[in-house]
Amino acid sequence: MFDSVLFLLSAILIVVGSLGVLFIKENIMHACVALLTALFGVAGAYAVLGADFLAATQLVVYVGGVVILMLFAVMLTGGGAANENKFGIEKIPAMGNVKTYIIAGVNVLVISLVVIKIMANVMQDYKAVALPAYESTVEKLGTLLVTDHVLAFEVSSILLLGALVGAAVIARPIGSTK
Amino acid sequence: MNEGLISFLSQFDGHKAFVKMISDFAGTDATSTISFFIYLAACLAVVGVMATIGGLGTYAERKISADLQARQGPNRVGPFGLLQMLADGVKMILKEDIIPSAADKPMFIMAPMLCIVGVFGSLAVVPFSSGFILSDLNVGVFYLLGISSLVGVGIFIGGYSSNSKWSMLGGMRGASQIISYEIPVTLSIIAIVVLSGGMSFGTLIGGQGGFPHEWYILHNPFTFIAFFVYFIGALAETNRAPFDLPEAESELVSGYHTEYTGMRFAFFALAEYIEVFVVCGVAAALFFGGWKVPFDLGTGEAFSALPPIIAKNIGQILQLGSFFTKTLLLYYVVIWIRWTLPRLRVDQLMTLCWKYLTPIALFNLIMIAVWAYAFDGKSMFELFTAMGSGSTGGH
Amino acid sequence: MDYTITTVAWIVLLPFFAFVINAFIVKKVPNVAVGISCAAIFGSFLLSGRIFFDFVFGKYSADYHVHKVFNWFDLNGGGQEFVMKMGIYIDNMTAMMLFMVTGVAFLIHIFSTYYMKEDTRYGRFFVYMSLFTSAMLGLVLSDNLISFFIFWELMGFCSYSLIGFYYEKEDAGNANIKAFMTTRIGDVFFLLGILAIYFQVGSFTFVDIYAAISSGMFTDATVTIFGFGLPLALIASLAIFMGTIGKSAQFPLQVWLPDAMMGPTPCSALIHAATMVAAGVYLSLRMFPLYEIHPFMLPFIATIGGITALGAATIALVQTDFKAVLAYSTISQLGYMVLGVGVGAYNAAFMHLITHAIFKACLFLAAGSVIHSLHDHHTHQHVQEMPRMGGLKNKMKFTWFAMWCCTFAIAGVPFFSGFVSKDRILGDALVMAMHNPYYWFPATLGFIGALLTAFYMCRMMFLAFHGEPRDKDLYDHIHEEKFSWNRNLPLLILALFTLGVWFSGSLTGQKLVKVASDKVEWFDTLIVKPKTENFKNYQKQNWGPVDIKSTISFPVSKYDSNHGLSEEEAHHVHSVHSIGAIASIIIAFSGIFIAFMMYIRKSWNPGWWVNTFSTWYRALQNKYYFDDMYIKGIIQKGLIPVNNFLAWVDMGIYDKYAIDGWEKVNRCAFTVSKWFDNIFVDTIAVDGTGASVRAFNVILRTFQSGKIQFYIIMIILVLSSYIWSLA
């Protein structure tokens, strides 16, 4: 019962958040909060799926890191301020218009057709198995990370370091030499 | 998955009998329903107690600052001014709820909620005693870190949505400070996780004992350093002095909650005080043995003369006392620091985090891992005693 | 002893690395650069010392040598055989040269830390010195003429740099150009000589050349020049000897050396007195078997040496500049060495090379010590003029002492090294004169030169150190000389080695040098002419880094008091030597006596001589008008008209007709091709291609919009259709 309630809550958060990301047009800040909602929902879905470590990671990485980073980026790129920049372009962060939404709708339709076709195949082939009880995945994940997937683990650490340095270098203000 | 209150309660016959009775009455298995209601009750209790503690925090802050400044402090409402917080609360509730016209209204409303949600969400894993923990998640500390970072988002959005430059600056400062200091704090916590071999608070506290020499803070020199890194970082994460830059009243009026009034402001204040309590509790659990009581009195086996239910509950109460004593002592230290040290500049704040605490914490993590590998996880005192008995062929 | 190239090469490489390192750091930390230079040369000194003691005390035959080679580059193929090999060649002479060069250079480095201390380019001086020392050591170790020539030119460059060290002075700039150009004349001939030998022998190495000589390759070989068949041996010898003339400042190319005194005094000591100029003599000694072939060659060499010895000595008589006297004495002494080569006094010439290097280095350092102390407070210049000196003995005890030791040595006073070596050269000259009357000419020149040498050296000493101070103001400003390790210690050490005992060995008994059985004449024993027949079997062998001692056993050297002559002949030679020795002693003391009477007692007035022989005096003061002759005669009358003529040919004929005419032809062709280019290439080919590409681009450009979302849409559509067709 807990599971079902939690899943329903998560699904509602995901759906509402995703739609918010797509349709909130006035303020990118609100879209960010909508994304936060959706990501929270994904964390809940992870919990329902028994991925306890992933759920906590989702919280730490997205809520604590990515979303705040997004919010920072929004602030640093002018937020919702409305005026013209030096090139005469409107500085309002363009959020799209009817034309783009129609194009997006067509594309989404196309890809939905494809995915639904694939999912139909999957549903045909799927045989239900007995679900295991919930158990802690932390130890197993740790063991897997440093045995089977150790190369990917190390490479990802280098990737993160590169991203850190790269982001710091790229976002440096123009003209600063330090 | 859910070790905690239910598993503790289900040891007792009374619980089983009650479940059986309700199941018979309803005709279906009512275990989970009853668990749900027990949880509900426990959560409400915790929220209530914590809100009280948060309120008492404001009182303690005033009283201690008055002590430090040789003043009287609140002394009119109730004995020793204890009811001052109630008076404040009433004032807050009755105040007009002002939303600035230029504010981003939905987010302005949402910001204090996010703070409160983050803090109360983290209470779910705070180990008050071996039995009274709402949920002993196996990723407990990790979960606590994740959920409490909602506070940062709340502060940021509060600062942004107020549409005021003071609030904006405060919010930006708060968010950057919180995500920066999360790194040394997390690294210090991971160091303890490496030592104990688990992330749930049960494992973390179970590796320690009732006496100081069995605590992780005295486990080896690096954990000793790790505690101070954690504590400094935690002060910065909760925006406490000397890191209270987001709400620096001399620079930013009142920071991110400048524009807030009434209960919304109270939420922010309450969130801050409860978060201080939470980080102090985590510090107590990680470094000071948590709810462990000396001589294993906490298990209640020492009182086996009494009926088990009473014995166990006496043990639980001793554990609660142990935990709260440690936590509140740390709480006192936090307040003491606030009224003693001057505030840092922003660049000093960032320098402290990135140039000192983070490298120290990294070094600590590596050295603790080395220690755990080299000495097989033994603490310094165990090594000393092993050396003492080494001549007789111990080990 | 087991030598390999990698162990021996460090002698050369240490100073060279010091040069490379210092070249980079000298601007920042000159003191460190100086330290590195001194340490490097000291390291070389130790390594050379090992080789020296190994060879001198090693009981090897005089002909024993170590010869190791490696392939430098290999151009074999296409029917041509050309492998350039580099290597080391160590025999007794090399070992002694190494020890002498490194030792003297080290002491001069030490002295330079005193002399150059206040100079603004303190560090740079040591950079050049390191490079120079490295080049000199490389030259000494060379086993073939090509690497010999490379290092020879490298030394020429260092000499150029150091002469022009004070490049602010115009004189210094002129002097270094003069030195460089003058020696270049000799070097061109030297290179020609090397090539002449290569075309006959097919190899550059000394060993192969010796082998070729012994197998008679040079005996009848001729070379045709302008239709005349001339003996190859003579041409090659003359060409190579021209190198010696240039480098060792022999007549008639001696003009550069006095001007080279513009450089700092320590570099004069090292380069223009002790070592580099001796490299010419060293070359002559190495190529001695070649010189012996043609009977014309040795008398010619002896004549050049004699003329140089006497001519330079006469010029030195009238010089008033302190260093100029020493410069001319250097030329004169080099003349003696060449004279020694010319009369076949192989080991005497080499011995004079060594002894001269030591006492002349000491003399120059002492001169540096004097000049450094004499500071004119009006012009802020160092004083070199002897008329302004006098009575310096009281102020500079150590310098005075060291300088007298060297003066005795150079003057040929018994028990000093100069006597030992110069007496032998003159004695051998006398012996040769007994056999061949022609040799009376160079021998006589040599004896007169010896008299003059003793006279002018003592004149210099008396004028500078004795008598009353002639410039009171200058004298009073001199600081009393106190003993200091980097000013006086090198002087005293060098002065110690001006004693003859080190070289003749007659006072030391048999224990010092165990190379001889009965009598210890270690120089005689160790240094003998290369016996070319020993090398006969080696020609064109594939030398590898193997010690040849394992394949050929050399007998232990024995001192042969008869020098391979018959008993009667040897007796004759000994008596002639005795006569020569006595004559030398008399001559030396008479020179000193004349100088004493003129400048101390003042009984004989030098002015009388000047007035009586005023024409000669003017000629001497103008250095026999050699500079004037070169400039006015050869350059202005000869080279400049030729140059003008060539310039006229170039400008007036070639440029005017050939180039301008070709331009007109080209202009016509250009007009035609321009028309073709405009019509066909540009309009049709290039523009047509561009237009067609542009037309096609109109279609393609719509896809390359740069708009990311367009790309995303395209990706989605393409992927969707692909997956749809698969799934």
Place this chain on the structure above:
Amino acid sequence: MNSMYPFLFLSFFMFVIGLGVMIARKNIIAMLLGIELILNASALNFVTYTRFVNQNLDGHIMSLFIIIIAAAEAAVGLAIVIRFFQVRESIHIDDAAQLQA
């Protein structure tokens, strides 16, 4: 929850919405939000299959790496956005159609 399909449809929904965001929006930051949605959708899909099909936790590992890559992508992407804003004073995606600033 005993069925796989709710999760799959949830994931599909997030993916499609993310795609729509990437096409419909002209704001670069909003497009980055869409990318986050797409990445999360795929991560959820992996975890779903782990739970319901093979239970060997490789899907969890995959999701973990997706989260890592998403974090790196967000950091670098937002840095590029900020840089772009410094240069062009705009975060309109069609202003980024030139190779030269």
